[in-house]
Structures are given as C-alpha cells and as structure tokens.
Amino acid sequence: MPTATPGVRRRGRRTGIPYVFLAPAVILFLAFFLAPIGYAGYLSLRKVRISGLGLGRGSRTEVFAGLENYRNAVTDSELWSGALRVLGYGALLVPTMLGLALLFALLLDRPRAQLARFSRTAIFLPYAVPAVIASLLWGFLYLPATSPLNDLLVRFGLPEPDLLGTDAVFYAVVNIALWGGVGFNMIVLYTALRAIPPELYESARLDGCSEIQVALRIKIPLLAPALVMTTLFTMIATLQVFSEPMTLAPMTNSISSTWTPLMKIYRDAFATDDRYAAAATSVLVAAITLVLSLGFLRLVQKRAFGQEH
Template identity: 65%
Template sequence: MAATPRPAGASGRTGRRVRGAPYAFLLPAVTLFALFFALPIGYALYLSLRKVEVKGLGLGRGARQEVWAGLSNYADALTDSQLLSSALRVLGYGAMVVPAMLGLALVLALMLDAERTRLSGFSRLAIFLPYAVPGVIAAMMWGFLYLPDVSPFYYLLDKAGLPGPNLLDGGPLYLALANIALWGGTGFNMIVIYTSLRSIPVEIYEAARLDGCSQLQTALRIKIPIVAPALVLTFFFSIIATLQVFSEPTTLKPLTNSLSTTWSPLMKVYQDAFVNGDIHAAAATSVVIAVVTLVLSFGFLKAANSRSNQGETP
C-alpha cells in the first residue's frame, strides 16, 4: 500500500519546530537569569552613577533631587578608609580560614576514602550536616557558646580551675569567626574532594599496591595530584565566600564591642544603604567588591590553569 504523501509545507514547519526547541528549553533559564541576575546588576550600576543633591535644609518639595554623579561614588569608595580597613580585616580572616578549611577537608576526604574506614556513610553525613545549617543560626549558636555566662565550656573550665579565654575580644575574635566558618564549610569542601577521589579508577590503586606503595604514599603520590582540580575548585569557592563574609560578624555584633558595623566590606555596604540611607554609595561599593572578587577569582583560575598546563607539558 502506497504511503500518503505529506504536504510540502509540513516538513518545513516540523524542521522549524525542531530547530526552535533548544531555544524554547533555554527560555525559562534565560528569563530567570535576566530578571534575578542581569537586571539587578544593571540597576546597581545605574544607582552607582547617581547621587542625591540636597538644596538648602533639605525640606520641602524638590529639596532632594537625584542627579548624575559620574564616577564620584567610585572615587569615594576607593578612598574610603573604612572600606580599606574592612578589606584588610577580611584578608586576614581569609588567610586563616581558607588554608585550614581546605586542609581539614582534604584530610577528612582521604580518611573516608581509606580502605579500612568504617561507617563512612554516617561519617560523611555527620561532617556535611553543619553545612546545611543556615549561617545566621550557626553564628547565634556559636555566639552563645562563646559567652562566659551561658557557655557550658566556660563552666567546665571554671570547675577545673582553668581560666577561660575571651574569644569575642581582640585577636581571638578572628579565631572565633574562623571556627564558625570551618564548622560550616568544611563538610561541603570535603564532599567535593571525596567525590573526586571516588572517581579514581580502581586499577590505579591496584598498580600502586603491586608496586609496594603504602596508604600514605598512595595518598601523597596518587590521590592528591589527581584531585588537584577539585582542590582548585574548592579554593575558588572558599575565596568567594571569604570575601563575602557577612552573616557571622553581623550576628555576633550585638555580643561584643570589638566588632564594628563596618568590620567586613559587605557590612559597610549594609551600613551605607540601610543605616546611612546612601543607596548610591552602597551600590558603588558593591560594584567595587564584585569587580575585585571577579578579578581575583579569574586571576587565580588562570594561574592554576597555566600551572596545570605546564605540568602536563612533556
């Protein structure tokens, strides 16, 4: 029986629908990206180029008017001593947090990947679980543990006749903040590294065992070099999270006078926008922070990629 011929225009319409299908699938993601990412960034850039001009006492209709400011807000942000001080504090904080977090995550991942490890599933869950706790709740919990009047640790130290350190004042404050970041972020980094370890072929371990390599030698000479890309990725994420630290110092601020309202750059943005009411200066500072984060991140990735390419060159 002869097949019924299809109309000439039907194949053309079907081809157009097939070619347009990928764009239809991408449309929801592009729409969400435009509404919740690109549009806010564009609006922040617009606000950063404006300022409020006050006439007279600032009273009455038309006394406060938004005018074009050009790059004056950026000049003020780059010469702001409070922003520079907050950036230096965050750099010191990151110098403590990032190496300790990645080192601990790597050690835990190697321990869980060892052959004789028991209850590895429960251990992974227990280590990762703090990451699921919101940063504000984690900071509140640790903040109360740092207070001598309510902390059980200070009670035990007092009963033992030992002095309790003041973790919310001076230099120990950095350790207190770093501890919260370590407690919450180590699990995530450990899961990333552990997943990379589990993807290593078993044949490599068997060859190392036949060559007489111990567990330590296998970890140092095989596992760590292979999971180097995962370490680069976790370092990248940790740098971004460090530069954007906000919840921990903001939550601990009511518990100590050692934390200023501009302790971190994002706290400075919050202070300008919602306390001082200068949304335009806050927008300019946000753009500066975003650009610095972008430059540092891409600079590090470029350096890591070039180092990796040099290592692969025979």
Template identity: 55%
Template sequence: MRRRSTRPRFAPYLFSAPAVLLYILFTLVPVVYTVWISFRAYRLQGSGIGGRRVDVFAGFDNYATVFSDSEMIAGFLRLLVYGLIAVPLTLGLALLFALLLDVPAARAKRFSRTAIFIPYAVPGIIAALMWGFMYLPSTSPFSYITRALGFGTIPFLESPGLFGSLANIAIWGGVGFNMIIIYTSLRSIPVELYESARLDGATETQMAFLIKIPLTRPALILTGVFSLIGALQLYAEPTTLKPLTSQITQTWAPLMTIYRDAFITDNLPAAAASSTVLALGTLAVSAVVLWLSSSRRKAGARS
C-alpha cells in the same frame, strides 16, 4: 517534496527561555542597575522647607570615596586576616577527611560522611547564634571548664581571638560541602592505579600524596574558589555576633558597610559603588586563582 518542520529546531530555545528570562530579570538587570546607580549621587537642591533631594551624575566620585574610606579599607584588611584563617583550614580539613574516608580500611563511611556534612545544612545565622552562646563567658561550656580549672574565661569575642572565632563558624559549616566534592573526585580515580601502586609497595600515605592529591587538583581548585568567594561575602556571622561583643562594629566587614550605606544612611549610590568594587574584586581573585592553577597544570604537562 514534503517540507520539513522547523519546530524541533526551536524546541531547545523554547525550553530554555524561562531560565534565560529569569536570569535576565533577576541577575543581569540588577547588576546593570547597580552599576548605573553607582555613578549617581544625591544632592540637596534649595534650602529650608522647600529643599529637595535630587539625583545627579557623579562620575567616579563614589568609587573614589570607596578607595579613600578608612572604614572600608579597614574592613578589607580584617577580611584578609579572616580569609587567611578560614580558607586554608576549610580546604585542609576537607581534604583530610576525604582522604581518610577513601582509605579501604575505614569503617562507618556512610555515617561519617553524613556527620561531617550535616553542619553545612545548618543556616549560617543559626550556626552563628549557636556558636555565639558557646563563646559568651556566661554560657560557654569551654569557659566553664577553664574557670573550674582556675584559668579564667576564654576571650572568644575579644581581639585577636575574634578572627578565629568567626573563622571557626565558617570552617564548621563549610568543611562538609567541600569534603563531598573532593571525596567524589577521589572515587572517580581508576582502581587500577591503586592496585599498581600497592604492587610496587606504596603505602596509603604515599598514594595520597603521589596519586590522590594530584588527580583531585580540579576539585581542590573548585573548592578553593568557592571558599574564597564565601570569605569575601562574610556578613551573617559578624552581624549575628555583633550584639554579643563591642569588638564588632557596624563596618567590621565590607558587606556590613554596604548594608549600612544602603539601608541605614540611605546612601544607595555609595552602597552600589562598594558592591561593584567587591564584586569585581571577587571576580579578579577567582580569575587569578584559576589562571595560576591553569599555568601550573600546563607547566607540569610540559615537564
């Protein structure tokens, strides 16, 4: 009897091996190293010229420092205010544009989709620089108009308008990506549902609220999680605008504090602990959002 070859059995593993290896090397290994170094600390051993810095086990001291650091706590509070502005507006505008493009009477759909999506292709730093020049009183076209009308300059880079200015950059760049996801979900809804609703006398607005939005809930949840993760990773925008205003400090956002600890003060254990806390917080927020949406979906199915 001829023996069957075992090569096809191992073929999928051979094809996936490079991706798995890269994932281990560039994701799992850095994560494990970050967690490990977060439990370490630098101590000065000896005194004078002969003193040297040694690496010792510190337990949860670095994590205790993170939760007691007033600058880090203030950064999270600022991040909360920023998220409350950026996330709802990003999702709301993305949903609105997707619904408008899905209306049969809409014209120039291809051009509109491209125009709305283009800002997403602009790198975050470039977008922050561009908007920064439009925020500066001396170069802002908006402040030029208000000065000409006798209202003075618009304080884009002053508190409390700074939060809206930063959120505007994220909204401008993120609406297009989320709109594409929601619009793709809308296009997958069977046409028969719309035809039945029109025969029953439903308007486009009624179909939007009763058919389209409920059936695109998975896409809305996905874009919501993406927007939350993006808000928690705020870094490029405040860092780029920092030279333009005195309102943004080196520790304005949590990631800015982590960068300071890692690359300016050379305190890698503190930066590792803060990174771990931020990563776990991001994971927890995403899990809560997914759990709430799943519970609501199950409750709706039962009723």
C-alpha cells in the same frame, strides 16, 4: 536540488522554536541578573542633592554624580581595613578548611575505614545548618556568661578567655566558617576520590606503595581539579563573609558595622540610607572578586588541568 529542500525547512523551523525554548532562561537571566546589575551600576553613578533644610516638598533630588561614589569608596579607610581583615581571614580559612577537608576525605577513603558512613554524615551535617543559626549557636558558646567552657575553667580556678574580645573574635568567626564549610568540601573531594579507578591503587600496591604513599602520590595529584574548584568556591565565600560577623555583632563591642566590606555595603544601603554609596562599593567588590577568581584560575589552570591541553 533535492538536498536543499530539507535544509531550507530545517532553517525555517530553527527561526522560531529554539527562541521559545530559550525565552524563559533568557528572560529570567535579564530580569533577575542583568537588570539588577545594570541598576546597581546606574545607582552607583547617582547621588542625592538636598537644598536648604531638606524638609519641604521636592527639596531632595537625585542627580548625576559621576565617579564621586567610587572615589569615596576607594579612599575610605574603613573599607580597606575591612578588606584587609577579609584577606587575613581568607589566608587563614582557605588553607585550614581545604587541609581539613582533604584530610577527612583521604581518611574516609582509606580501605577498611571504620564508621565511614557515620563520620561522613557527622562531618557534613554542620553544612546543613544555616550560617545565622550556626553563628547564634557559637555565639552562646563564646559569650563568657553563657559558655560551658568558661564555666569549666572557672570551676578549676583558671582565667576566663573572652572569645569575643578584640583579637579573639577574628578566630571565633573563622572557626564558625570552618565548622560549617569543611563538610561540604570534604564531600566534594571524597566524591572525586571515589571516581578514581581502583586499578591505579592496586598496581601501586603491587609496586610496594604504602597507603600514605598512595595518598600523596596518586590520590592528591589526581584530586587537583577538585581541589582547585573547592579552593575557588572557598575563596569566593571568603570574600563574601557576612552572616557570621553580622549575627555576632550585636553580642560584642569587637565587631564594627564595617568589619567586612559586605557589612559596610549593608550598612550604607539599609542603616544610613545611602544606596548610591552601597551600589558603588558593591560594583567594586564584585569586580575585585572577579579579578581574583580569574587570576587564581589562570594561575593554577596549567598545573591542575595541564593534561587536558
């Protein structure tokens, strides 16, 4: 009996207060996350129906469209060629980005690394430059007429490359993303490296390991969780590539308005006023991103976090 009373009191308290504390998070989550997603889902099932010339009052109504918008999205070759381009982009970007980030992190983590602090900041700094600004900067460097590189080549009588040409533009965009993203991933990996107990290195060295062997056999395996996380982030960022091609597009004929799936969504929503198609494609892209991310996690989880299970 005496033990029951505090229990009851505790439960009485529990009914109100926690909800009050939770309320801001829950309300924000509902209002700015679930509600927009729900609205996008709703819009994706609607379409416009116009009667006659569409000029009189009330000649435009919104009707239920079923899965029509999804059907149109799935059968749109522009969307898929954009998706394919993004896949190629990811296949090139993710390994290069993580390879470079890992290399820089390992180099900085070397004992007696010189100018470590300066190099770390210098490599990280581009991450602080917004993608739009970075793309404008690089755009000036790419455009033959304004590029100092082309200026030099012409001086030596060499042929001028058009880095925003049909094929080159793909690598031009990858380069911008690489320039902006390596620093961030390097910092994440470097921080994870600093968290590894130094005794491990010490005993490895006593056993006769060279620095390279330490890096390959101790550092990289222990970095696996951090590598998985950075890979996942980079993959998601890849699927969402938008600012760089969008900013470069007005400078060249090589980037169409549907160059990536997100650019197509933007075009549908804001340039051709078809927010219904845009909503359906958004839902599709979100679903694909989710499946790919979860699939990747599942694939690597055992290997990376194996010791935890």
